[in-house]
Amino acid sequence: MNAAAPHSPRTLVTGVIGSDTHIVGNRILSMALEKAGYKVVTLGALTPAAAFVKSAVETAADGIMISSLYGQGELDCRGFRELCIEAGLADILIYVGGNLVVGKQPWGEVEHRFLDMGFDRAFPPGTRTDEIITALDRDFKARADATRSPGTAKP
């Protein structure tokens, strides 16, 4: 996104999607991301899907980090990638994490479901912030390498 200013920090939008008020985990994540050198746009609790996308457009964000703790995440996140494509953010990195579904379901299945929905990564409850930052660094590096040598890197 920020092609003209490659040295500036990458921008990430964070928030808790839908009618969910559980803000603590998302706030811890936002602080950790800032500490890791990212510019963080925090939308907080009770954030509609469209608000994530609109703020990402305005701030030219490089990634969107969605939290959901109340079990309705699957419903709230449905069509999120399509919303991004519609807004001209087809390639934006999107992560989701938290208690994403109702009841006890094997994590592998849940993760698969979210990756199918177009999320780049999904994280189960109890994920440490370091893990997320490592994944982000890796994904951004892979993208940067892909743009530097087009044709050689597989998507």
Next chain:
Amino acid sequence: MSAALLIDFGSTYTKLRAVDLGRARLIGTGQGPSTVATDITVGLKAALQDLEQRIGELPAFRHRLASSSAGGGLRMVTVGLVRELTAEAARQAALGAGARLVGTFAYEITGADTKKLTELAPDIILLAGGTDGGNRDVLIANARTLAGSSLQCPIIVAGNRVAADDVQAILDGAGKPVMVTENVMPEFGELNIEPAREAIRQVFIDRIVHAKGIDRALEMFDQVLMPTPAAVLEGARLLAEGCRGHDGLGPLLVVDVGGATTDIHSVCSGEPTQAGAVRRGLPEPHVKRTVEGDLGMRHNATSILEAAGIEAIAADAGLSAARLATLVQRAHEEIEWLPQSSEEHAVDHALARAAVRLAVRRHAGTTETVYTVTGPVSVQRGKDLGDVGSVIGTGGALAYSTKPGEILAMALADPKEPLSLRPANARLLLDREYLLYACGLLAAVEPKAALTLALQHIRPLGQEEQHGQSSIL
């Protein structure tokens, strides 16, 4: 006696208010036609003669300040990126600067948009888009489009700081008058409209006053300071906040019912008055102005019927819907029409009540209950006007009404609309002598006199209705 002359070059009339600065009292008023289309001095001379007839020989005025809404007002177009974000922030800046907003655009301007924009013939374009360090492509693309257009009006750039140099170069290169100021939204969700407002005012003084031919009368007064709606807003701000060492009235709302529009100004934080409510959406300006282009007592009388529903207004006026429609059509066609019969007075009264109710409802924020797993949460959008202590009426429809209290009361909270956050326990005041704009102008040079003037003449309605018109005239 030390005196000031405050001039309003309006779209229909040239209005004067002469003020005794020592006593902070109105000396007298004068009125002439608006002659900005031909020679502005003609209307001003007529107004001065009118004033002289009323008060005798004119004193030597220490200040002669003017505001203007003549020549169609300050016509502005705003451009932003996301409609709810920078495009909305740009709108707020233009409205707060007293502009008449004739068009708003978001995202990239298309060929059709450019055509429309050119036809709108704005006096100023406010170009925003992107937070600082955020999206720069759309702002630059829009600058290129404007550079390639036939538009010659000044362009104020208040977008992504990182793109500002490029945007300036593009517009400069095309010979467009351009002025760069701070971003209206430097960070996501942060509203920064004061620098853009100031830039608009500066361009208004430097260029628009000349372009509209107002400076032809310059030897007859000192300076045009701002567009008239901005003067009213400054008056409202002064009255609410007071000035050094002198308290104002606190949070307030100004309701201005005019012939073409109904303007609402609020000076208050708008923070939730309900404990535990969560605010959503863009932060709201402390001093906020909204303009309802479909709610005007004459030019837009028929659209008041459409907006409020003809049956509701007919019931309020005690007339049949058909009879009401006929009378309103006449008000719409003859903009100088003044009500004569009791039936006609009832129509004007009901129209004004509907305009105030709708305009304040649109200005005020809303609350809704969202049910979460942790229980219900109140979500507030817009400004909560619950702690507004004073509602001030201004404009002809209120000043000439025999029952202004009944009109102004429509601004207050209605138990039937609990989700609309309107003033709950406000007292009603009336600016019968149309002094708010004059106080706003005077505040620039003598804030204490301006505040005292407003406090002395803008009176609580109950009191005024008891004692009759309490003016020194």
